[in-house]
Amino acid sequence: MWLVFAFLTLLAAIFIIIPLLKSRIRQEIPTLRPDDKIAENILAFKDQQAELDFQLAGGVIDDTEYSELLLEQKRILLLDAVNESKYPKKEYADRGAWIILLSLLLTPIFVFSLYHYLGASADLNITDLLKKRASIPMNDIDRKALSKKIQKKMSSRLLSEPDHPFYLVTLAQLQMEDGNFRDAQSSYFEALNARPNDSELMSEYAQATYFLEDKKFSEKVNLILDDALSLNPSNPIALGLQGIRYFESNSYKLAIKSWKNALLVIPANTAEADALKSGISYAQKLLKEDIFTLSIKISVSPEYKITKGQVMYVYAKEWGGEPKPLAAIKLLVGDFPATVILDDTMSMMGGKILSSVDFLEIFARVSVSGSATPSHGDYQGSTGKIKVQGSRTVKIQIDKKI
Structure with a gap:
């Protein structure tokens, strides 16, 4: 989990750092500072003034034109100076970028520290110890020592x-x-x-x-x-x-x-x-009691052709009870007549046992498809209602086609 978090943090950092580096490169391209720009404007103004002086001396312009043109150049110089003073200084933007980068690097450290102090680090530690106890073979002494350690940490956590x-x-x-x-x-x-x-x-x-x-x-x-x-x-x-x-x-x-x-x-x-x-x-x-056992003798009506190797299910249900079988067995069809045994050890998970009910009905079904669910074309027979006590041997004839 920590590796995944570190990877995602690094991925996020890349997407933030790359634009910062690009911005840094752009900022490193030589540019004139505002003070240099003003000085350059003053030099340009002096050149313009010298040119106007030369034109006045040569009679190209008169005194009135000279005064108006010089005043216009002064106005332009003043306007440029005001505009340059409004530009932000590049070093401040540069400092802001590095503050973002520093915050990005410090965030995971802060999060990890806060998680360790307030989060589920104790829970993760207990989980790791439980996994170790369940998966790593150890002798009784080490196992008991680990158990004590887990109990101590759990007791602390429960506080x-x-x-x-x-x-x-x-x-x-x-x-x-x-x-x-x-x-x-x-x-x-x-x-x-x-x-x-x-x-x-x-x-x-x-x-x-x-x-x-x-x-x-x-x-x-x-x-x-x-x-x-x-x-x-x-x-x-x-x-x-x-x-x-x-x-x-x-x-x-x-x-x-x-x-x-x-x-x-x-x-x-x-x-x-x-x-x-x-x-x-x-x-x-x-x-002096044996396991309850039912011996079931199964035969088939002569009109039905059942071949060896087909799947047969034999199962018992409580008469008048739930449809879920109490006991069942799956086997391949052999020669008929055949004898099948059901007993209490074959009882279905979570259900009753054969000897715990008063009446049963036993079914034998040959499945054409091999499925445990009855389907069209299967052959079936049953005992009908039988009393459990005293009934240790029963007979079934498969005489019905579904």
Whole structure:
């Protein structure tokens, strides 16, 4: 950013300096000063007077004509002297040009100084430190030292802008990483004053309070957690905490459901996702329960010619619910009849899981164009309404052409 600003400043300077240099060159062309011009006029007047004296002596003009012509030359000399005194002196214009040039050179220095004193230099410094923390590998000691440095600068910045939500939340998250749950709770509380209806922020506040109170679901923690879930039922942090709450009360099925729903909105292959999967697996072992799975046997009506290699979509929707699929899989058509498996791990991002609803409808569609959107010429079949509990194997016949 600084290089861009410097380049633009230099470009602007060029457009101003070039005309000044041209003006300077013009001013350096030799010219007569006003005093020299007056002296030259006086010499010319004396020459004219000598010529008139010569004409008078030779009888070319008489005394009356001589007096009139001499008076006319004096009048011209006086008029020229008055006009020359009105001309501005060149050195003053020259000084004005250099004042403009000096101001141009000093302006960036003044702007940079003012920006450093009043502007966002502290914000830029914090941003650079956060980027360094996120992008440069470092050991635990260096990382902790950098975290402390960032926290110190953020705390200083918050003295001048105490309601800055980004700094409050980031500071709280860094304090959580350091195990400083008391200060983290305080930072989250201040951030919530600025954004009271932020579900994610509220869930992080509940988490900080949970750790501060020795990992116990006190009345305060429960209230904050319930408020976060009421604002956003798909909040992954709140769902994770809710699963822990259910697990500690031996409600393992509800814990599994909460963690599975959280798993839908958490990026795969992360530490958080691995922790949720471990919790689900452990709760299932306590229940002696496997992952909910549906085995779908698909056949095709003899009248339809479906070739190998065409794209087929198999998906499940909640009966009477939203049109968005709960789970789906895309595959290439092979030999029929075929068996396809759908389970809770295939649930769509941000949606419910298969085992969380009462009734389903399963569809199988062969797409002629390969598109996930149904189009003219596709072949389709469905199960109709089926009850989830107890239905582990279903059949579909593709018997309809769209």
